[in-house]
Amino acid sequence: MNFWQLLSYAAWGLSALMLLWMLADAMSVAKQYDEEYLMSSREGADELTGQ
Amino acid sequence: MAKEYIPEKQSGIGQIIDSIFILVLVYVSLYIPLLMKADAAAEAAADAPKPTWESLQLSPVVQEQWVKLGYDAEKAAALINSKFDYTIDPMMLLLTAGIIIAYFVFMLKASDKEYREVISEKFGDK
Amino acid sequence: MSNASTSAAGSERISMLKVLNPFHIWALGVGIVLVGEFMGWNFSVAKGGAYGSLIACWVIGLLYTCVAMIDSEVTSTVAAAGGQYTQAKHIIGPLMAFNVGLYLVMAYTMLEAADALVVGDLMKSGAAALGYMDLETKPFVVFTIAFLAWLNYRGVFMTLTVNFVITLIAFLAILVLFIGVDPTHSGTILKHKELLTDLPYGWIGVIASFQFGMWYYLGIEGTCQAAEEVRSAGRSIPLGTMGGMMTLLVAATLTWFICTGLMPWQYLGQAITPLYDAATLVGNTNLQILLFVATIFSAVASANGCINDASRAWFSLGRDRYMPSFFGAIHPKYRTPYRAIIFLIPIAVSFAFTGLLDQVITFSILSGLLGYTFMSINMVKFRKMWPLGSIKRGYVHPLHPFPAITLFALCVSVYFATFLGYGSTLLSIMGFYIVASIWFTIRRYKFVKRGDQFTMPWPRPEGY
Structure with missing residues (x-):
């Protein structure tokens, strides 16, 4: 197998790893934290009042 | 204050259905024309000398x-x-322009109606 | 004592971090857009010839200058993650905001797909230059998207600083190439006299080329997506955005000059990586390597910014229930809109896989164009509903309503330009937004909390 084929496989492999990591992390966050807390952010205007 | 509208909370299944719907819409309206174009390009044969x-x-x-x-x-x-072939088919031009204009008019009108509901709930009826 | 981040019950709210300064804004804006000089702008040469492309570059530069002026005013006054989406909620209404949110998601996701497509194609060219023919592009396309999504998933600050460095390198590469083609000695490397032709389609071709003239600048309005995370929005956003426009005008003109002096227009009009191809024609291996690296950097910086912006727009839609509320979550550790980031990955990957760069770019351009049309209407209403002095504005743009009127008129010309040659793409995009709008009105609006749509500390608008 030459360098380029190796590089291609590495690209596929790393991509799969990162995608799976994100999915796994998202699922573990859902288990650990209350849905209400995760959704609790509010659109902000406090930034401007301080100017 | 206008009577506050308490929206229903959407179930998990409902959310999944809606997520799938929008994904399907993206693929159907945007992807399928691409696939048709790819076919058309592949078909263009070279018959000339x-x-x-x-x-x-x-x-x-x-x-x-x-x-x-x-x-x-x-x-x-x-x-x-x-x-490129830039000959303008007047019917197509009118149709396309009509669709774009109708889209914006519909959007502005419907939005304004919804917006007044937002304002009257936030600030109270005048 | 209570502060803005605790609710009445005293429980903590989650929010995104405020760590960005004007250079970050410049990097976000230019970083998304500079790739347009390395690929895509040249499709305007196919539509109208080399001179058509140059005219488009400057006319559309005017369009975007209006966008930058208007955008700076509204965004520095409405500092929220949703950017133009939030503006639409406050000035026109929920359905418009829903569409604007979609414009943003689609424009940036398609641009991201185009970026990944270019990286894949460049890897293939690079391998070919080194002797390995027909390298499969798909693994590199997926890797680009997966890696950048992963970076974005993990946090904002790091990715924007990275953006700043690689954007700078890409811009400097254009300058180096410009010097490298010996511009003062016309004829030695650059062959404008022989390569530049009359307008191949006449003046209608010039108008037609406006469509891809957009690509030189599309995305600069993305600076306002970061508004919720900026330390001082009223100052940073106008500074960063205007600075970005000036950088882009310089880069666009240089790019045109270099490429039209080296390649026949029919080739240039369909090239995937015009600046890299220009460097290969000069015959200097170092220049070729520099442009290879710079093209990859610009595509990566752009895709990075796009994931950033698209995911924040999708997140905002979810937070307000315009889309399923599931997407309105922020990661407790990384403080990013992580579910939106994941959801958008398959869309970007599948469009990048088509390999049809001009079509994917056109979807992005049209979504952006619809957004700019909205922006011109929005600006007029904004000044009517909240006249100067009625609310605190971070920045007030001059000469209103001329920028808004100019912007509207130029947008109309670009719809017509797209109709010429890409009419079916135009219709399919309109179909998408029309069906989505109907769906929103019938199905989604009932989940929306009415009064909560209005989050700015402003008084009741005039006329309502």
Whole structure:
């Protein structure tokens, strides 16, 4: 197998790893934290009042 | 204060259905035209006689650049001869313009109606 | 004592971090857009010839200058993650905001797909230059998207600083190439005299080329997506955005000059990586390597910014229930809109896989164009509903309503330009937004909390 084929496989492999990591992390966050807390952010205007 | 509208909370299944709907919409309306174009491009066959550098009548400098780019006469001819057709079909132009205008008008009107509900709930009825 | 981040019950709210300064804004704006000089702008040469492309570059530059002016005013006054989406909620209404949110998601996701497509194609060219022919592009396309999504998933600050460095390198590469083609000695490397032709389609071709003239600048309005995370929005956003426009005008003109002096217009009109191709024609291996690296950097910086912006727009839609509320979540550790980031990955990947760069770019351009049309209407209403002095504005743009009127008129010309040659793409995009709008009105609006749509500390608008 030459360098380029190796590089291609590495690209596929790393991509799969990162995608799976994100999915796994998202699922573990859902288990650990209350849905209400995760959704609790509010659109902000406090930034401007301080100017 | 206008009576506060308490929206229903959406179930998990409902959310999944809506997520799938929007994904399907993206793929159907945007992806399918792409696939049709890819087919059409692949179908465009070359029936004309094989072109040569002489038949293309390019200046020496221009021809030199084509060659540097790795193009032979046949490949270059494919690009040189594919031209856009800008003849305007008045019906299509009217239809397209009509669709865009209708879209914006519908959007502004419907939004305004919803917006007044937002304002009257936030600030109270006048 | 209570502060803005605790609710009445005293429980903590989650929010995104405020760590960005004007250079980050410049990097976000230019970083998304500079790739447009390395690929895509040249499709305007196919539509109208080399001179058509140059005219388009400057006319559309005017369009975007209006966008930058208007955008700076509204965004510095409405500092929220949703950017133009939030503006639409406050000035026109929920359905418009829903569409604007979609414009943003689609424009940036398609641009991201185009970026990944270019990286894949460049890897193939690079391998070919080194002797390995027909390298499969798909693994590199997926890797680009997966890696950048992963970076974005993990946090904002790091990715924008990275953006700043690689954007700078890409811009400097254009300058180096410009010097490298010996511009003062016309004819030695650059062959404008022989390569520049008359307008191949006449003046209608010039108008037609406006469509891809958009690509030189599309995305600069993305600076306002970061508004919720900026330390001082009123100052940073105008500074960063205007600075970005000036950088882009310079880069666009140089790019045109270099490429039209080296390649026949019919080739240039369909090239995937015009600046890299220009460098290969000069014959200097170092220049070729530099442009290879710079093209990859610009595509990566752009895709990075796009994931950033698209995911924040999708997140905002979810937070307000315009889309399923599931997407309105922020990661407790990384403080990013992580579910939106994940959801958008398959869309980007599948469009990048088509390999049809001009079509994917056109979807992005049209979504952006619809957004700019909205922006011109929005600006007029904004000044009517909240006249100068009635609310605190971070920045007030001059000469209103001329920028808004100019912007509207130029947008109309670009719809017409797209109709010429890409009419079916135009219709399919309109179909998408029309069906989505109907769906929103019938199905989604009932989940929306009415009064909560208005989050700015402004008084009741005039006329309502």
